[in-house]
C-alpha cells in the first residue's frame with residue numbers, strides 16, 4: 001500500500017473497489033484532513049461519503065469503531081441502516097492503491113455554521129443531541145477524543161452526527177489525536193486519557209468556543225501553561241448570557257463530576273426544560289408547529305421527547 005497521498009478525483013469520475021467491485025461516481029470533495037480525503041459519491045442513485053486515506057492502520061481503526069457502533073445500534077434496533085456501507089481498496093488508473101471506506105452521507109453543516117444560519121436559540125437542543133451522541137459512543141466503550149466544532153455536523157431540526165472517528169480511543173487508553181484548546185490536559189484539568197469525562201470537558205469548551213471563540217483564543221495566548229485552568233474557562237463562560245443557565249453544568253463537566261454522558265445529558269435536559277432556554281419559534285413543519293404554541297419550556301421538552309423517541 002502506498003504512503004504518498006497526493007491524488008485528486010474529478011467530478012464524474014468513477015472509482016471501483018478492488019476487491020468487491022462496487023462502483024462510485026464522484027460528485028465533489030467534502031473535506032480533507034490529516035487522515036484522508038472525503039468525497040461525496042453516488043451509487044445506485046444514493047449519496048454516500050467516501051473516505052480514502054494513505055494510512056491503512058489509521059483508517060482501519062476508524063472502521064473498527066464504526067463497525068462496533070453499527071453492531072450496537074442493530075442490537076437495539078435491528079432495522080437500523082448501517083452507517084458504514086463498504087470497505088475496500090481504491091485502484092487508481094496509475095496503479096496506486098488507497099484504502100477507503102464508504103459511510104452514510106450526512107446532509108449537514110458544521111455546528112457553528114448551523115447556529116449562524118438557524119439562530120443561536122438552537123444551541124440548547126443541539127447541545128443536548130450532541131450529548132446523546134456522545135453517550136451512545138461511550139456506552140460502546142469509546143471516547144471520541146477529538147471533539148471540536150468542525151467534527152460535529154448538524155442536519156435538519158438540530159440532528160447531530162459526529163464525523164472523523166480518527167481520534168476515537170478505547171476507554172482507559174491515552175488519547176492520541178486531540179486539539180489543544182479542547183484538551184483536558186492542556187487546561188491542567190486531568191489526564192489525557194479516554195473516559196467519558198474527557199469528552200464532556202471538550203464539550204464544555206466547545207460551548208464556550210461557540211459563543212466566544214475570539215476571547216477563548218486570546219485566553220490561550222495570554223496564559224502561561226501553568227496558569228491554564230478550568231476556572232479561567234468558567235470566567236469566560238460567565239461573560240456569555242447564553243451560557244449563564246449552564247454555568248453549574250459547565251463547572252460539573254470540567255471538574256469531572258458527571259458519572260457518564262447519559263447523566264450529563266439528563267442534567268442538561270432538566271436545565272433546558274426548567275429554564276425555558278429552548279428556542280420557541282423555529283422554522284418547523286406544520287405538525288411540529290402546534291407544539292411550539294405551547295410555552296417555550298413545554299415545547300422544548302416536547303421536542304426533546306420527540307428526539308428521544310427517534311434516537
Ligand SMILES: Nc1ncnc2c1ncn2[C@@H]1O[C@H](COP(=O)(O)OP(=O)(O)OP(=O)(O)O)[C@@H](O)[C@H]1O
Pocket residue numbers: 030031032033034035036037038049051103104105106107108150151163164165166
Ligand atoms: N459522513 C459524512 N457526511 C458528510 N460529510 C462528511 C462525512 N464525513 C466527513 N465529512 C466531511 O469531510 C470533512 C473531513 O472529514 P474527516 O474529518 O473525517 O477527515 P480527516 O482527514 O480525518 O480530518 P482531520 O484532519 O480533521 O482529522 C469533515 O470535516 C466533513 O466536513
